[in-house]
Amino acid sequence: MAARVEVLHPPDERLTAWAWTRRNLFDGLWNSLLTLLTVAALLFFASMILRWAARAHWSVITDNPRFWLMGLMPVELAPRAFWAGGLVAAAALLTLGGVRVRVAPRVLFGLWVGIIIAVIWVMSPVRLDQIGGLYLTLLLAVVSISLSFPIGALVGMGRVSRLPAIRGFSILYIELIRGIPLITMLLWFFVFATLLSGDAITRVMRAMIGLTIFTSAYVGEIVRAGIQSVPRGQTEAARAMGLSSVQTMRFIVLPQAVKNMIPSLVGQFISLFKDTSLTVIIGLSDLVGTGRSLLAITRYLHDTREVYVFLLVVYFIFSSLMSYGSRLLEKRLGLGER
Amino acid sequence: METTQSATATQPAGTSAARDGQHIILLEDVHKWFGKLHVLRGINLAIRSGEVVVVAGPSGSGKSTMIRCINRLERHNRGRVVVDGIELSDDMRNVDAVRSEVGMVFQSFNLFPHLTALQNVGLAPLQVRRWPRAKAERVAMELLERVGIPEKAHAYPGQLSGGQQQRVAIARALAMNPKIMLFDEPTSALDPEMIQEVLDVMLGLAREHGMTMIVVTHEMGFAREVANRMVFMDEGVIVEEGPPEHFFTNPQHERTKLFLSKILHQ
Numbered sequence: 001m002a003a004r005v006e007v008l009h010p011p012d013e014r015l016t017a018w019a020w021t022r023r024n025l026f027d028g029l030w031n032s033l034l035t036l037l038t039v040a041a042l043l044f045f046a047s048m049i050l051r052w053a054a055r056a057h058w059s060v061i062t063d064n065p066r067f068w069l070m071g072l073m074p075v076e077l078a079p080r081a082f083w084a085g086g087l088v089a090a091a092a093l094l095t096l097g098g099v100r101v102r103v104a105p106r107v108l109f110g111l112w113v114g115i116i117i118a119v120i121w122v123m124s125p126v127r128l129d130q131i132g133g134l135y136l137t138l139l140l141a142v143v144s145i146s147l148s149f150p151i152g153a154l155v156g157m158g159r160v161s162r163l164p165a166i167r168g169f170s171i172l173y174i175e176l177i178r179g180i181p182l183i184t185m186l187l188w189f190f191v192f193a194t195l196l197s198g199d200a201i202t203r204v205m206r207a208m209i210g211l212t213i214f215t216s217a218y219v220g221e222i223v224r225a226g227i228q229s230v231p232r233g234q235t236e237a238a239r240a241m242g243l244s245s246v247q248t249m250r251f252i253v254l255p256q257a258v259k260n261m262i263p264s265l266v267g268q269f270i271s272l273f274k275d276t277s278l279t280v281i282i283g284l285s286d287l288v289g290t291g292r293s294l295l296a297i298t299r300y301l302h303d304t305r306e307v308y309v310f311l312l313v314v315y316f317i318f319s320s321l322m323s324y325g326s327r328l329l330e331k332r333l334g335l336g337e338r
Numbered sequence: 339m340e341t342t343q344s345a346t347a348t349q350p351a352g353t354s355a356a357r358d359g360q361h362i363i364l365l366e367d368v369h370k371w372f373g374k375l376h377v378l379r380g381i382n383l384a385i386r387s388g389e390v391v392v393v394a395g396p397s398g399s400g401k402s403t404m405i406r407c408i409n410r411l412e413r414h415n416r417g418r419v420v421v422d423g424i425e426l427s428d429d430m431r432n433v434d435a436v437r438s439e440v441g442m443v444f445q446s447f448n449l450f451p452h453l454t455a456l457q458n459v460g461l462a463p464l465q466v467r468r469w470p471r472a473k474a475e476r477v478a479m480e481l482l483e484r485v486g487i488p489e490k491a492h493a494y495p496g497q498l499s500g501g502q503q504q505r506v507a508i509a510r511a512l513a514m515n516p517k518i519m520l521f522d523e524p525t526s527a528l529d530p531e532m533i534q535e536v537l538d539v540m541l542g543l544a545r546e547h548g549m550t551m552i553v554v555t556h557e558m559g560f561a562r563e564v565a566n567r568m569v570f571m572d573e574g575v576i577v578e579e580g581p582p583e584h585f586f587t588n589p590q591h592e593r594t595k596l597f598l599s600k601i602l603h604q
Contacts, residue, residue: 237448
């Protein structure tokens, strides 16, 4: 009779806090010294920053919340901006929660379409050039991201197309744009738009178009890499079953490629969000532009540090929110793959 | 078995075989180059409906390339490939027509990792045949029962063993109700204890359903049991072909003898 081998529980390898500290922080003389040194340096810098923060002139921030938020938008239009901002923030929170509890993507998509229509309706009396501050930064980022994703996807698919004309055009576009710094691109398009249409295209629109043209090229490369990361056998199996090349792309290649693309895409979009600050160079008053115009006021002349630390914190918060969202999305899409 | 002798030598110029409609697959003087590499050097092969042909040969002999030319995963550079009366050309309509009649099973399974077993099998009926979802799922379930794993219908490929994955892949290839099945080394990537479960499914397909099959494999036991004809390839040509009883006991060519001595005495 074969003896049944007993099934054992895995050993309990959790450490007490004390044991963990000893093992990881005070493991030998050099490690202990390094730990102490690092802690001392951290405490030193933290106390320095805190002492500065306690005495700093935060009035440049606290006295002008509306200016930071929406720049020089006329006061009577401000409530509309608050409504629009509130709606978008609510939608963003619902989406994050919805991704967590696995609400159907269709529902979330519908929610966003509704919210966007509502925002456009609320903001209709506001001209684009009246928007400034954080609103402008977010507007530039959101519009450029939502435009450069579909354009980039088309360019990326064109890059792997079998048709030489489409492939050639895509390669030319991607390589040309990737060879130009963003600032040059913005300045060039600013002048070029004037030549084309005089003043019909507003500055904000010029910035949006410039950012979109620029980011689409990078998104195109990410999409190409994502598509090519799907093994050839997948396409072969799909084609052998009789699926057309469009169906193969839609049902087999893209669903797998998108998952591989998300980390790079989010990285690109975070970078785009931060790059919106370069629009200062064509005279836009986004968040950074707002800070600089506040610094030009005599009362705040010496508050440079306060303003830039505040900017740093705001950009950091929004960028971290984007990375957090991407991690949630990756987890959700990882379903079924082990 | 008496049918196989007449099917062996089809002349490149003679198209009588294509016209008489007896042969479901016909390859005439098929050449294929990869860059400068001449991988198929004039293949002539005619296969009747219901025949099971096992293709053997050393690696790099062009076995896989040959069967991939039959559903045009590879484009042949010279010669003719006619499948069920349709000649393969650059016309995609012909290619699609052939592909919907030819199922293929790959060495590395190539299941779609983001779809469940049931979705893998039902995808082509749903999207290509445009069946309603309920019907596609019912047929997919029947096929999974036929290959013996209905309980894994809602598992993803990553949760299945190699043998189970390959059986799902066979069910998927059968979903379009093909007249011909191509197997490209279906058991080479499997652990030894899983080979038999896949071979059993293939055996059933040949015996109970009279499927026309071309199988590239080194499983000589399987070949002895079900093949109507053995084809031995080397360096891009068919060196020898014939019924398995002749092929195994009385091979004609030196290269065949050498290959068999290596593969049978492992």
